[in-house]
């Protein structure tokens with residue numbers, strides 16, 4: 001994946017208590033502009049040799065030359081947000097990937113955007129774009145007292161389409177869906193981003209209300225919870241094409257762990273199927289994809305696999321390494 005050197009141009013508070021910050025990134029070399037992006041896109045931010053985190057771009061895609069990301073500090077997390085808040089200062093450098101979009105805005109007559117907390121970030125960029133197009137949309141933002149970007153939404157030119165839902169007032173997604181989601185509309189698409197439980201609740205309730213699964217689009221920050229699969233959770237083998245060596249991959253062990261234990265160099269970062277650092281070519285066999293980085297088309301091609309978390313549907317996978 002190609003990367004770009006940026007400089008941190010500005011850092012501002014995105015929530016009253018300061019738990020969320022906005023980072024404005026610009027090209028380190030002004031002669032090499034940052035690649036354009038689409039609403040819903042995210043970038044990988046390289047915080048260290050083994051610390052890569054994904055952040056949605058929340059500014060308008062029309063704003064060439066800068067990336068705006070929002071980071072909510074979570075000291076109980078895996079370290080990415082803490083490192084951003086602790087180590088990144090104005091004027092510092094950050095390496096980022098080319099924007100990638102697994103959450104594209106598809107054509108529809110109407111859009112319903114549903115954000116939980118920090119999940120507002122990709123939906124804000126979408127709302128900017130939909131407002132620019134003059135599209136029919138509403139944005140539901142489920143918040144807490146220190147939710148990020150509340151003031152920015154209030155000040156937006158489309159604030160009449162923004163419906164804040166404050167949990168302090170008892171208005172949470174668990175007390176009920178927004179009224180417009182209680183009846184399915186075949187002309188509409190629904191975009192949802194937030195914590196895993198939040199998205200699960202929206203999709204289950206919306207599906208029960210008659211929305212077709214194809215109308216519901218989700219963006220994840222963490223891997224989806226997965227039911228055990230007696231077929232693909234079991235053992236299989238991997239063969240390294242360059243050497244011909246074949247290794248058993250027991251249940252409960254990842255391909256990456258097996259390769260590393262046998263002295264095969266592999267690139268790893270998130271180890272959760274979220275960053276794509278470990279994508280490895282597949283020459284034969286059928287992967288059981290468990291990542292969140294490949295598009296449906298890329299998964300269907302079955303020619304690469306995230307070896308940190310994905311498994312195999314066939315007895316053996318041959319890897320192009």
Ligand code: FES
Nearest residue numbers: 269271273276308
């Ligand atoms: S290490 Fe991030 S997807 Fe595998």
